[in-house]
Amino acid sequence: MAERDPKPVRYRARRTPVTWVRGGGLAALIFLLPMLFVFGAFSWYPIVRTAIMALQHTNLVQPATWVGLDNFRTVLHDPLLPTAVKNTAVFAGLALVFGYPIPLVAAVLMSEVRRLRGVFSALAYLPVVIPPVVAVLLWKTFYNGDATGVFNTILGWIHLGPYPWLQSQGTALPSLVLESTWANAGGTVIIYLAALTGVNSELYEAASVDGASIWRKVWHITLPQLRGVLLLTMILQIIGTAQVFLEPYLFTSGGPANATVTVLLMIYNYAFGNSLGGDYGSATALSLMLAAFLAIFSLAYLRATRSWSTR
Amino acid sequence: MIRRSRRSVSTGHALISPADWRRPGVRWGLGGAQVLLLVGLVVIGLGPLLWLAKSAITPTLDTLSHPMALFPHGAAWNNLREAWTNVHVGRYFWNTVALAIGSWLSQIVIATTAGFALSVLRPKYAAVINALLLTTLFVPAVVLLVPLYIEIVHPPFIHHSFIDSYWAIWLPAGASAFNVVVVKRFFDNLPREIFEAARIDGAGPFRLFVAVVLPMSRPILGVVSVFAVLASWKDFLWPLLVLTNPDRQPLSVRLPNIQSQTELGVFLAALLIASLVPIIGFLVFQRSFLRGTGLGGALKG
Numbered sequence: 195m196a197e198r199d200p201k202p203v204r205y206r207a208r209r210t211p212v213t214w215v216r217g218g219g220l221a222a223l224i225f226l227l228p229m230l231f232v233f234g235a236f237s238w239y240p241i242v243r244t245a246i247m248a249l250q251h252t253n254l255v256q257p258a259t260w261v262g263l264d265n266f267r268t269v270l271h272d273p274l275l276p277t278a279v280k281n282t283a284v285f286a287g288l289a290l291v292f293g294y295p296i297p298l299v300a301a302v303l304m305s306e307v308r309r310l311r312g313v314f315s316a317l318a319y320l321p322v323v324i325p326p327v328v329a330v331l332l333w334k335t336f337y338n339g340d341a342t343g344v345f346n347t348i349l350g351w352i353h354l355g356p357y358p359w360l361q362s363q364g365t366a367l368p369s370l371v372l373e374s375t376w377a378n379a380g381g382t383v384i385i386y387l388a389a390l391t392g393v394n395s396e397l398y399e400a401a402s403v404d405g406a407s408i409w410r411k412v413w414h415i416t417l418p419q420l421r422g423v424l425l426l427t428m429i430l431q432i433i434g435t436a437q438v439f440l441e442p443y444l445f446t447s448g449g450p451a452n453a454t455v456t457v458l459l460m461i462y463n464y465a466f467g468n469s470l471g472g473d474y475g476s477a478t479a480l481s482l483m484l485a486a487f488l489a490i491f492s493l494a495y496l497r498a499t500r501s502w503s504t505r
Numbered sequence: 506m507i508r509r510s511r512r513s514v515s516t517g518h519a520l521i522s523p524a525d526w527r528r529p530g531v532r533w534g535l536g537g538a539q540v541l542l543l544v545g546l547v548v549i550g551l552g553p554l555l556w557l558a559k560s561a562i563t564p565t566l567d568t569l570s571h572p573m574a575l576f577p578h579g580a581a582w583n584n585l586r587e588a589w590t591n592v593h594v595g596r597y598f599w600n601t602v603a604l605a606i607g608s609w610l611s612q613i614v615i616a617t618t619a620g621f622a623l624s625v626l627r628p629k630y631a632a633v634i635n636a637l638l639l640t641t642l643f644v645p646a647v648v649l650l651v652p653l654y655i656e657i658v659h660p661p662f663i664h665h666s667f668i669d670s671y672w673a674i675w676l677p678a679g680a681s682a683f684n685v686v687v688v689k690r691f692f693d694n695l696p697r698e699i700f701e702a703a704r705i706d707g708a709g710p711f712r713l714f715v716a717v718v719l720p721m722s723r724p725i726l727g728v729v730s731v732f733a734v735l736a737s738w739k740d741f742l743w744p745l746l747v748l749t750n751p752d753r754q755p756l757s758v759r760l761p762n763i764q765s766q767t768e769l770g771v772f773l774a775a776l777l778i779a780s781l782v783p784i785i786g787f788l789v790f791q792r793s794f795l796r797g798t799g800l801g802g803a804l805k806g
Contacts (some may be wrong), residue, residue: 195617198754203513210687218628218710219628221626221630221709221710221711222626222627222710223628225619225622225626225714226618226622226623226628226634228614228615228618228619228679229618229619229622229634229679229685230634232611232676232677232679232680233638233641233680233682235656235676236649236653236656236676236677236679236680237641237680237682238637238641238650239652239656240649240651240656241641241644241648241652243655244648244649244651247651247652247655252655254655254658254659274534290555290800300542302520303535303538303539304521304539304542306520306521306539307539310543311664312792313543314542314543314546315786315795316787316791317543317546317550318546318550319550319787319794319798320550320551320554320784321549321550321553321796323572323735323783323784323786323787323794324554324738324780324783324784325738325739325741325756325757325780326741326757327739327741327756327761327779328755328757328760328776328779328780331760331761331772332553332557332773333553335769335773336553338564342569342570342571342572344556344572344573347571347572347573348573377550380550381798384798385798390704393520398520398522402522402524402525406534407533408520409660411520416520420544433645437645437646437647439742440741440742458647461647461650462650462742463642465651466654466746470544472651477650477651478651478652481561481648481650482649485644485645485647487644
């Protein structure tokens, strides 16, 4: 049996089922079976199925019919699409403005802390472990637009407000971004901290010997050494925020007056928002278009930044 | 990842040298900035949770009229009991636990067996499977949502819907390419000589897996475990779609409904109960959490 075989290396000579078993081929297959089943059923098959469903009309009641590119046409002619794309882009852009520079500054400062470094990183990461639903519902309480809402009370101390937060078209989307940044920035801080420990200290020492100031060391050593990670977290954050769903769904359901409808909320509403039966074709068409856009965007981004991301 | 030891690199005080620290401008400026950062982190990171903890045991009327006051009319411990029993948060809590344990088990089994096969046994077709795995890493989750849902409602070959079955959560949770890749990379860095020695001593693949590889992988299994449980505890959209019976739903799906049906104090108590397990888990397994997050950045890079 395979267990007794002292050297289960691959046999180059005649391959028969027996040599395959003795060579460990059967054992490898047995170990791979759970993974092949689960990935096949719940990852690879649905990916292929998406491409098929985008070309079909199906609502689970009647049998599916082929409709060519009709679903894509429906989506592209949906008057809500430009609004959703604009809101998603604004969300992603604002999330970069709020959530990109602050974690970097925080991480550089934290990496030079001499005591309590664990306390710093634990505090920064704490919001990340709060379940997102809890975070959103809690912040919904904070955003109460009355003068006795939590944020309005605090701002009232310095005679500001009260602000409508989620109830106004102008402030609803930034309010969502603010909560999302609070919930996610800690993860970015930890990634930067890990990258900062990888910066070669000899570079710093050499610069110190040459009499470089702290600012010059940050500018000429720290930032260039973090280049790769900085570029990566940016594209990952864009890919993540382009798929924002929870905040608009739970905070505002897309309102007021569609001010917070995002692409993912549209996909959800196509498929599951209508109690009479979902328009699964349009939902998959839109999700494919989003995935294709993200893929092209990432490739273009990697190409554009390749020249200065390599170390 | 593992081999690039940090010991040889930085000892902590790298950017700012001891000589820099001796300059008063640096010490005061930077020290001040760090104290400010700590205060900011306490207010921003901890503040909302402290407020939640306070308001969960404050009478609703007090929270509504004076949200920032500290117990103007005493505490209302009753909020917690009412949430747990009358609002059935207790039941939803145990549903969440059951979903988390099953998802954890499925992720651990898949990630370790697949990682072992792809890293140690390495059959000839391993390269193909690796490529397929890496492809799925690049497919955004939204692409899977609708077809996966339809597959659960109308599974191929089986004429039985899996709506309201926990298997509809547990099994898809196992299909995490990230886990497999991380575990495989960890196995790749284990010393091959030990495997050879075990083989010469007569250990077959199964003994090798259970008696040699798994015991050596505790750090990575810890990382995968905490993230598996946390991800399951956080998950909202997928359980919302496939679990339609309120008695079977986890906390994350129930909380938005609870909000519209209960008074604020009891609802905030429910929110507090829902976040206790992740917070305590994080404080206990902090090292695994922070290591795994750094790992995520390193892997994707």
